[in-house]
Amino acid sequence: MAYEAEISRRNPTCFLFLIDQSGSMGEAVGDGSGRRKADALAEALNRLLMDLCIRCTKDSREGVRYYYDIGVIGYGMKNEQIGPALGGNLAGKELVSVCDLAESPLRVEQRPVDGRMLRFPIWVDPVADNGTPMCAALRRAHDLMQQWVAKHQDSFPPIVFNITDGQATDGDPEPAALAIRQLATRDGHVLLFNLHISETPATEEQRRNWLYPGADKEATLPDDYARLLFRMSSVLPPHIVALAQAEGMPVSTDSRGFVFNAPMTEIVRFLNIGTQPKNLR
């Protein structure tokens, strides 16, 4: 259980993003820009997916190398409570290879960067509607990861990112979270990281304590819900701790993959660190 396995075509790994699409995601992010949380999250996710595709691109002959399976599950949608959030040719697919992801964005937008027009692929559009069926999303994630680890026992374990701004409206999510974390490849247990977006007023010290808390910081969390998310989250593996420390993030060896009441910038920062490979081959 070392989280040491190389990530290669033969042994790819998996990233699954569970994104909260409930009504409260329609509120402003609180940075004064007027952007909704759903818009900011969709933007961050599209950039992250773009970065994952680029990371796997080798050269013009080979194109994108199959290092990752990637899934995006939305919860809180209008007609169906949970479901795949990718659109276009990938609509309805829960897990796709990074090669397919790169080839089939929903659309490719042109955006000006440093006086030039660059292409930006879009896979996920913002949605903010209805409740927060987090339990159903976690149960679906468990089923998907169970199938995936059965086929990839030599791989680096999958990482599930649960990005939310509110509480589950369909029950207690802890059993489903525990079930996910009990799944394992030969290299380690599946990792579940919970990222809670909010701009609720808090002191600087509180904010600092609520980013990647270890066991010693659990008592500083503001309420039962925060402590529930803490318990649901995996301890960060050593390579993520090292990367985060190099970035100046407040983590220690027992830090959990959990942020509470964090601004969108911190969510983006953690998504980037959390998806950095240790042994890409």
Next chain:
Amino acid sequence: MNTSQLRWLDLLRLWPWQQSVLFGEYFPMGRRNARPQVKKSAQPANQIERRPGPRPEPRSLPQIRWHLEIYRLPKLGYTLQECEDAWAYANKDFIDVCRDYETYPPRTYHLRFGAELAIAISDGATESFASALWAEILTFHAVNDALDKRDRDNRLQANLWSYMFDTETPLSNKLLDEFRQWVAAKAKLWKRQANQWRVAESGGNVPWFIEAKAERGSHATLLVLLLQYDEPSHTCHYRVMAIGDNCLFHWRDGRLFKMVPDLLAEQFTVSPQLIGTDTDYNRRYLTVEGIQRSSGQFSPGDQLWLATDSLSAWITKESQTERQANQLKKILVSEERQNLSQVFDQLRSDSRMKNDDITLVRLRWVD
């Protein structure tokens, strides 16, 4: 053997300058000081034609014999075409670079008094775009330019590489800037070639991810060795320059005598010093501290190894104790050991060595 075959063999036995006259136009890369020709949609493995090695120098001149052996192995589970390591070798007559073979057939060369040879290895960064091409360009031009000390009037003069290899003088920021300019000139070759492949492979409709990745450029390590025979002392003087975690190992009496750069096992990380194709990257990250230089004397019976990072890390780890050093000597340094490919495959398969591309250049003095 019929008459026509004999004629071809006779041609191959010509002296290097005669070969240049006859073949130069068609095999420009076989000559020293030649520039690589960019061909549309051709991979580097096919760009450079193989040339026979140089004939031995006449016996009347002081000279030494030395043995060259090169391994270039892709990661387990990958093909040789996917290997992102590169090597290049040059003497005053002849230049050769890595191609589509795993083991460069062991061969014996002669080094005349005063003559120099250069060898370079490079490890293209896995997450970079077309990094094998960047590694090949760096190694080819490093060995070519390190020996290219004649001006347009054919007069000998010191060049950038003379100063880069001058270990007596600290590396100045001015020299570093000149080196960065040298890199920038080679990066233009990389961009031109990478762009041609890009257009050729996609028929003009370049996918967004290829365009975005190419924007990020490429990165590679580089280690260059310059060796010169000194007849009065019957030794070879070598100088080495390393950027990144490729290492030179100097073995004497079967033991590790010197290592450049002198890294500890834990210093082989996923983020070594790299040379980028992007000028801003090099201005920011390619620093004086990141360039390691050293020199030494190479004596009869000694071996010099140039190894990329995973092999270097393994050797470093395995030579920490006396018992390990003896084991290492038995496995690798023994002269009876003919082919190391199987040894490396086994070590990687057993997870004792990181599953990475491996390049090893082994030089042995045959007195």
